[in-house]
Amino acid sequence: MSHYLAFLKKEVMEGFRTYKVLIMVLVFAAFGILSPLTAKMTPVLLDALAEEFTISLPEPAAIDSWTQFFKNIAQMGIIVVVIVFGGILATELSRGTLINMLTKGLSRVAVILSKYTYMVLIWTVCLLICFIITFAYTSYLWPNDEVRNLVFSVFCLWLFGVFILSILLFSATLVRGMSGCLLMTGGSIVVMLIISIWPAVEKYNPLSLASFNVQLLMDTYKVTDLFWSIGVAAVLSVIFVTTSIILFRKKQL
């Protein structure tokens, strides 16, 4: 436990001093501002670009802002997270900084758990910042609009991120090097995309957590329909983290 806290402290310190946390917070804050802004400005922009003929667009609403939000985070947001954290184990192993710590008796379980905690922590904070900004901005621009299941929908996206991070951690313990780790994580998302073609699997696919967020807000997708995906994502996350621990304990360094 003391190892875990000590190493977590080191991870957080590293995040701040190497500006990784700053970069991520800025990127997510930018997403937070851009989402409502894009929703508001798109019709104005299109009007200005196409003066000679009129495009009839519906008046933008809060739902458009949230559509942008979920699109940005589920795509760019996750990509930024994966790239920033892609080297979390690989750089330490290739530079040899971890060797010193391990020969001091640092428990390998603590290494894996603290790294995972750190990633989830940063992801949570960034998502929260982005959400609060979008929420404040959206309610300022469209004070009368109401969306449903907003918190649940954001929770689903958050859980999807947590799940992706567990895959990232697993890949990092399995393969050497950052590129291999990124490739494996990307590959697993592709696999989920492919299996989402079959409607029968959709119910269990963790990817659903990041693809039906807007439908949830509009109530065209039922909350209960995602329970299986939530369960699968949660169980798989635990399995991936546990397997990472087992693999890392037996890894030749």
Place this chain on the structure above:
Amino acid sequence: MNILEIKSLYKSFGKHDVLTGLDMQVPEHSVYGFVGQNGSGKTTTMKIVLGLLRANQGEVYVCGEKASYGETKTNRHIGFLPDVPEFYNFMRPMEYLSLCREITGLTNKQISKRGEDLLTLVGLADDKRKIGGFSRGMKQRLGIAQALLNNPRLLICDEPTSALDPIGRKEILDILAAVKGRTTVVFSTHVLSDVERICDQVAVLHQGKLALSGTLAEIKASHRQGGYIIEFATIEEATSYAKAALLHLKTINVEQDKGTLIVKASDTRHAGDQLISLFANLQTVPLKFEVMEPTLEGLFTEVVQ
């Protein structure tokens, strides 16, 4: 008591055999020079001792406890300095030592005192820079400080001097010599002058086994090839002496290099007496008459070839 004992250790990477039945004993309170060519398996051996690599076969005991692969309890007795120590560049030396402290489980009071002492010992006490701005030599010194933090009974250094300039090398050797009394030091190197300077035990690793081991004095004594070096002022003197010597003593072998003669004999003691009386007979006085001492370099080359 042996602080480190390795019993018939085997390790191969794929088809490449690195260690083939290595046996090694490091007595307590010694400075143990672990010599070998590049790629002879020094680092591999150390990594196995530290549980970072899995041996194919064989056993390792540290302070009488068996070391195992992976997380090994025996590491609490060990301080390790890797060949190119890398630290978290974003930390300051004291912060790094604090992190090490939290991991080794020392209390705060012990550490701040000990941390300062160690940083003073390695000459980094006044450095408030981040580690990222350190030179290689400074990192090496910080490496020693972190390795000594938990008062280890065994300090393992992997080629601590090989990448340093002469001053950096001297500093590291001085530090190692200074901790000699407190802890046992195993240090690998291929710089033989370093070994002669601070080690009292030497082992040469060749083809996966120890080709030579023991105290420096023992090794030299056992490899003393009975012989003498005689130096004369002129080449003529040397030549006539060599002729006379060969005539008087049948069992010797004389090599001449200008005014210097190297005389090898099977019965050194007897040959020595004869050679000295020959000076009187020939009425010559040599510039120098000395017993041949094997050099570590000579021994190393001999063993490795």
